[in-house]
Amino acid sequence: xxxxxxxxxxxxxxxxxxxxxxxxxxxxxxxxxxxxxxxxxxxxxxxxxxxxxxxxxxxxxxxxxxxxxxxxxxxxxxxxxxxxxxxxxxxxxxxxxxxxxxxxxxxxxxxxxxxxxxxxxxxxxxxxxxxxxxxxxxxxxxxxxxxxxxxxxxxxxxxxxxxxxxxxxxxxxxxxxxxxxxxxxxxxxxxxxxxxxxxxxxxxxxxxxxxxxxxxxxxxxxxxxxxxxxxxxxxxxxxxxxxxxxxxxxxxxxxxxxxxxxxxxxxxxxxxxxxxxxxxxxxxxxxxxxxxxxxxxxxxxxxxxxxxxxxxxxxxxxxxxxxxxxxxxxxxx
Numbered sequence: 001x002x003x004x005x006x007x008x009x010x011x012x013x014x015x016x017x018x019x020x021x022x023x024x025x026x027x028x029x030x031x032x033x034x035x036x037x038x039x040x041x042x043x044x045x046x047x048x049x050x051x052x053x054x055x056x057x058x059x060x061x062x063x064x065x066x067x068x069x070x071x072x073x074x075x076x077x078x079x080x081x082x083x084x085x086x087x088x089x090x091x092x093x094x095x096x097x098x099x100x101x102x103x104x105x106x107x108x109x110x111x112x113x114x115x116x117x118x119x120x121x122x123x124x125x126x127x128x129x130x131x132x133x134x135x136x137x138x139x140x141x142x143x144x145x146x147x148x149x150x151x152x153x154x155x156x157x158x159x160x161x162x163x164x165x166x167x168x169x170x171x172x173x174x175x176x177x178x179x180x181x182x183x184x185x186x187x188x189x190x191x192x193x194x195x196x197x198x199x200x201x202x203x204x205x206x207x208x209x210x211x212x213x214x215x216x217x218x219x220x221x222x223x224x225x226x227x228x229x230x231x232x233x234x235x236x237x238x239x240x241x242x243x244x245x246x247x248x249x250x251x252x253x254x255x256x257x258x259x260x261x262x263x264x265x266x267x268x269x270x271x272x273x274x275x276x277x278x279x280x281x282x283x284x285x286x287x288x289x290x291x292x293x294x295x296x297x298x299x300x301x302x303x304x305x306x307x308x309x310x311x312x313x314x315x316x317x318x319x320x321x322x323x324x325x326x327x328x329x330x331x332x333x
Contacts, residue, residue: 007032011040012049015063022060119144143177145207146186150174155191155214158207160199168192170199173214176224177201180232187224189217196220198231241274241282241301247291255289279304 007030014021014029027037041051041061050064142158149156157171172188179185184201196219221227245252249264252272256262260274272293274282279301286293295302 008040008043011037012044015044015049015051015061020060020062022058026061119148139201142201142204142207143184145209146174146201146204147177149207149209150176153213153216155210155212156207157210159205161203161205171210172197172199173217175216175219178224178228180225180228185228187219187227196227198228239276239279239282239298239300241276241279241286241298242296243272243274243282243286243293244296245270245272245286245289245291245293247289251291252289256285259285283308 011026011030014026023034023037027034030037030040032040041053044051051061052064053059053061146156148154153173155171155173157169159167160170161167169192171191172186173191174186174188176187177184178187178198186199186201186204188197188199189195190197219227221230244265246269248268249262249270252262252270256272256274259276260272262273263271265271272286274285276282276285282301283305286295295305
């Protein structure tokens with residue numbers, strides 16, 4: 001049986017669904033007797049949670065309608081998820097969602113305990129997002145610790161593994177957290193290298209606040225997101241992939257216009273020029289148009305496309321699928 005404290009939190013979590021719970025069903029969910037359930041309900045009432053009870057054989061419990069609830073009960077990871085999720089939704093560009101997400105975030109933060117409210121506020125005020133679609137993955141504990149250090153202007157230490165696999169310990173003056181190209185980055189002044197750096201969060205471990213405050217330095221860029229973009233472009237030589245897509249100009253621009261140059265060839269097809277960090281990213285964009293295409297170059301992109309085609313074909317062969325291909329022949333997969 002769970003401890004009294006953890007069981008009370010579980011009970012509150014169930015009651016916060018705002019549905020009516022028959023007493024026996026609720027007791028079964030908690031793995032306790034109806035008598036123990038009644039005691040747990042009384043503990044919640046003593047803490048200020050308005051729990052209504054209905055007596056009788058079909059009696060049960062629910063939170064009072066319209067009541068003002070005490071601070072919201074969420075753990076640290078859930079608080080991070082709320083902050084990041086609602087902030088991402090607020091920047092989604094979907095009509096009606098942005099305002100609703102901002103209002104929801106404000107309401108959620110208002111009913112959080114002060115400690116979690118400070119954490120969420122740190123994430124809300126010290127992170128920038130330029131990512132559309134699925135968000136990047138980052139450790140919630142690392143993300144929260146770095147966000148608080150950014151907000152409090154406090155030097156922080158952490159273990160870091162560079163791109164070449166070299167491990168080191170860094171002491172930095174954190175500036176901002178940035179979400180870009182499906183990854184999280186920390187922009188900070190590196191006191192070990194005496195220069196500005198961007199650090200990938202998935203390579204950071206064991207962040208430790210030092211207790212030392214600092215005076216913010218001038219960032220050598222318009223903003224933190226721009227600094228990360230410049231760092232990524234200088235670290236990776238971009239690849240220019242050219243292709244002919246058998247789709248009208250307007251359709252290709254709608255799908256790829258933000259990431260590519262598209263020229264109308266006048267015969268219902270389009271010439272596409274994509275600048276990307278890898279052939280795979282260019283192929284991903286071309287596939288998103290959902291139309292036949294032919295890669296003009298470079299050779300690396302042609303080879304990558306052939307590899308993709310072979311893997312997809314083998315996957316389809318496992319299902320015994322047969323398809324017709326241009327030219328009238330049948331391809332047995």
